[in-house]
Amino acid sequence: MHVLIIGADGMLGRKLAAALAAPASPLGAIDRLKLVDIASPPAPAGLSAVTASEAVDLSTKGATEMLIATRPDVIFHLAAVVSGEAEVDFDKGYRVNLDGTRALFEAIRHEGLERPYRPRVVFASSAAVFGAPFPERLDDDCATAPLTSYGTQKAICELLLADYSRRRILDGIGLRLPTICIRPGTPNRAASGFFSNILREPLAGQEAVLPVADDVRHWFASPRAAVGFFLHAATLDLETVGHRRSLIMPGLSATVGDEIEALRRLSGEAAVRLIRREPDPLIERIVSGWAERFDAGRALALGFTAEATFDEILRVHVEDELGGRA
Amino acid sequence: MHVLIIGADGMLGRKLAAALAAPASPLGAIDRLKLVDIASPPAPAGLSAVTASEAVDLSTKGATEMLIATRPDVIFHLAAVVSGEAEVDFDKGYRVNLDGTRALFEAIRHEGLERPYRPRVVFASSAAVFGAPFPERLDDDCATAPLTSYGTQKAICELLLADYSRRRILDGIGLRLPTICIRPGTPNRAASGFFSNILREPLAGQEAVLPVADDVRHWFASPRAAVGFFLHAATLDLETVGHRRSLIMPGLSATVGDEIEALRRLSGEAAVRLIRREPDPLIERIVSGWAERFDAGRALALGFTAEATFDEILRVHVEDELGGRA
Numbered sequence: 346m347h348v349l350i351i352g353a354d355g356m357l358g359r360k361l362a363a364a365l366a367a368p369a370s371p372l373g374a375i376d377r378l379k380l381v382d383i384a385s386p387p388a389p390a391g392l393s394a395v396t397a398s399e400a401v402d403l404s405t406k407g408a409t410e411m412l413i414a415t416r417p418d419v420i421f422h423l424a425a426v427v428s429g430e431a432e433v434d435f436d437k438g439y440r441v442n443l444d445g446t447r448a449l450f451e452a453i454r455h456e457g458l459e460r461p462y463r464p465r466v467v468f469a470s471s472a473a474v475f476g477a478p479f480p481e482r483l484d485d486d487c488a489t490a491p492l493t494s495y496g497t498q499k500a501i502c503e504l505l506l507a508d509y510s511r512r513r514i515l516d517g518i519g520l521r522l523p524t525i526c527i528r529p530g531t532p533n534r535a536a537s538g539f540f541s542n543i544l545r546e547p548l549a550g551q552e553a554v555l556p557v558a559d560d561v562r563h564w565f566a567s568p569r570a571a572v573g574f575f576l577h578a579a580t581l582d583l584e585t586v587g588h589r590r591s592l593i594m595p596g597l598s599a600t601v602g603d604e605i606e607a608l609r610r611l612s613g614e615a616a617v618r619l620i621r622r623e624p625d626p627l628i629e630r631i632v633s634g635w636a637e638r639f640d641a642g643r644a645l646a647l648g649f650t651a652e653a654t655f656d657e658i659l660r661v662h663v664e665d666e667l668g669g670r671a
Numbered sequence: 672m673h674v675l676i677i678g679a680d681g682m683l684g685r686k687l688a689a690a691l692a693a694p695a696s697p698l699g700a701i702d703r704l705k706l707v708d709i710a711s712p713p714a715p716a717g718l719s720a721v722t723a724s725e726a727v728d729l730s731t732k733g734a735t736e737m738l739i740a741t742r743p744d745v746i747f748h749l750a751a752v753v754s755g756e757a758e759v760d761f762d763k764g765y766r767v768n769l770d771g772t773r774a775l776f777e778a779i780r781h782e783g784l785e786r787p788y789r790p791r792v793v794f795a796s797s798a799a800v801f802g803a804p805f806p807e808r809l810d811d812d813c814a815t816a817p818l819t820s821y822g823t824q825k826a827i828c829e830l831l832l833a834d835y836s837r838r839r840i841l842d843g844i845g846l847r848l849p850t851i852c853i854r855p856g857t858p859n860r861a862a863s864g865f866f867s868n869i870l871r872e873p874l875a876g877q878e879a880v881l882p883v884a885d886d887v888r889h890w891f892a893s894p895r896a897a898v899g900f901f902l903h904a905a906t907l908d909l910e911t912v913g914h915r916r917s918l919i920m921p922g923l924s925a926t927v928g929d930e931i932e933a934l935r936r937l938s939g940e941a942a943v944r945l946i947r948r949e950p951d952p953l954i955e956r957i958v959s960g961w962a963e964r965f966d967a968g969r970a971l972a973l974g975f976t977a978e979a980t981f982d983e984i985l986r987v988h989v990e991d992e993l994g995g996r997a
Contacts, residue, residue, distance in 0.1 A: 435780075435838070454761075476914065480812060485814065486806060486813065486814050487812065487813070487814055488811065488812050488813055488814055488815065488915070489814065489815065489830070490833070490914065490915050491830070491833075491834070492837065492914060494834055494838070497830050497831070497833070497834040500830050501827050501830050501831070504815070504817070504823050504826050504827050504830075505823070505827070507816070507817075507823070508817070508820055508823040511818065512761070512820070588802065588816065588818060589814070589816050
């Protein structure tokens with residue numbers, strides 16, 4: 346099997362690459378694993394000779410054709426300008442998130458016109474395709490009414506993914522990801538970054554800024570759960586999924602207060618005191634347009650799973666990022 | 672007021688131009704009315720000196736910038752490759768229906784970066800943004816899950832319209848049009864054309880082909896009602912509409928059998944006998960992915976109106992197209 350990860354230098358991309366490069370890859374025997382991002386992605390631990398890494402800007406003419414010329418069987422597409430940046434930089438958000446994705450799908454179509462080709466495409470979408478006001482039950486039958494340009498770009502790519510799948514140009518599945526928490530590493534420009542910062546930084550003895558109120562409720566899954574979504578999506582039989590190819594992934598509905606209580610249980614009051622409250626109107630506005638909970642029934646029925654408590658999410662972080670020591 | 676109609680050579684575009692060129696235009700004093708289409712649109716009856724006509728291909732580089740340079744206050748965008756053609760010609764459908772519309776919105780954005788500019792944009796969308804399976808109640812809160820490339824292109828443009836409106840680049844409204852019936856003139860390549868053909872042709876003493884079964888149910892409004900939608904949308908206060916800028920327009924849910932019965936009541940058995948049944952699998956498949964009825968509650972509350980019976984729809988055709996003589 347030949348696998349391509351686009352956006353392999355991002356947090357999820359790196360974890361996914363590591364899972365695939367491991368000796369017992371969940372996808373079975375991998376002949377070739379190609380890692381692509383705007384900067385050349387680092388080689389994962391356990392690198393084998395079949396792994397290659399390359400710096401590619403999807404929005405450059407000819408870039409996607411070059412990636413597809415080697416006809417990967419499974420393409421994970423995680424490359425994106427994050428929500429905060431896409432809101433500030435209109436041109437960059439549309440160029441990368443919409444045009445880059447469309448160029449990828451078009452390259453697949455043109456490759457298939459030469460000789461039959463229909464790869465599995467696993468597309469990282471987002472719960473941000475939905476926007477307020479929300480119905481009582483928010484599931485995959487609800488309107489995508491995003492309140493950010495990022496959410497708009499993801500919703501458009503979902504429509505393209507569905508149309509290209511319906512025409513059997515590719516075999517696509519879109520993962521409407523919850524907010525990933527706890528993101529390791531350093532803060533990025535995603536408007537949702539603080540949900541991770543207020544746990545990760547205090548666990549490392551550092552201060553963190555909380556820009557919204559404690560009663561803000563949101564939808565979460567761990568990085569480990571998210572990597573599990575991608576691996577499951579790569580091998581799932583999609584014929585039974587029908588034409589609606591984007592699915593709300595399972596997650597945990599919890600408040601900022603729930604996060605803080607879980608932190609208190611794990612690390613005590615001293616850790617909690619490192620959270621500094623600094624309301625930010627732009628972040629508050631963006632977050633208020635996101636849903637608090639979802640009905641992920643379709644994905645659950647297909648075998649996707651995630652955490653049920655914030656204590657579990659903290660435990661995953663301690664195990665995967667802190668060598669087991671909180 | 673300066674008004675631009677893109678797609679002014681289409682059936683609805685011509686009727687809209689005629690309504691605006693009339694001495695008592697529903698939009699008030701029009702200083703300038705520009706009519707644009709892929710071929711130079713005909714001058715409407717009652718042409719005044721303020722009306723200009725031009726042939727423009729929206730997908731040509733620089734075309735939309737040129738149209739927007741004169742800063743129209745109201746832009747009616749009706750130009751599109753129809754559903755049947757967009758399904759057969761993938762490239763043309765995406766180039767015209769998606770890229771052409773996006774180029775228009777981008778031209779407006781760039782004009783506004785020079786000097787404040789925020790026109791009303793009335794976009795002709797379609798009920799084809801929805802696709803089977805349908806919920807019990809199909810309204811504007813339901814997922815756009817189109818089963819044609821045409822529906823996909825319209826749904827994507829709706830998302831762009833909403834994002835550009837949210838960012839106050841333009842003040843947009845999308846009209847999710849029912850199938851327009853009875854279309855005057857000659858059959859076009861729309862997959863829905865037969866719904867009109869089986870009434871218009873027998874009324875003119877001609878044979879017509881019916882490619883689907885009599886119990887096929889669909890959603891209709893007359894050309895007169897559709898022109899009314901556009902005129903109403905041009906002047907409606909959209910601040911109360913919120914961020915969901917595309918609305919299901921009112922219509923009539925009726926079967927092919929209902930159409931035939933209304934024809935029988937108006938013109939008798941001889942007219943009905945001119946309908947020739949010739950099942951067409953492609954048309955049957957496309958039509959089976961369309962909804963049978965909608966909840967147009969939002970549009971009705973905003974003052975949009977349409978016909979309630981097929982007898983009314985036939986009467987409108989007789990009055991507007993046949994000089995009052997059936």
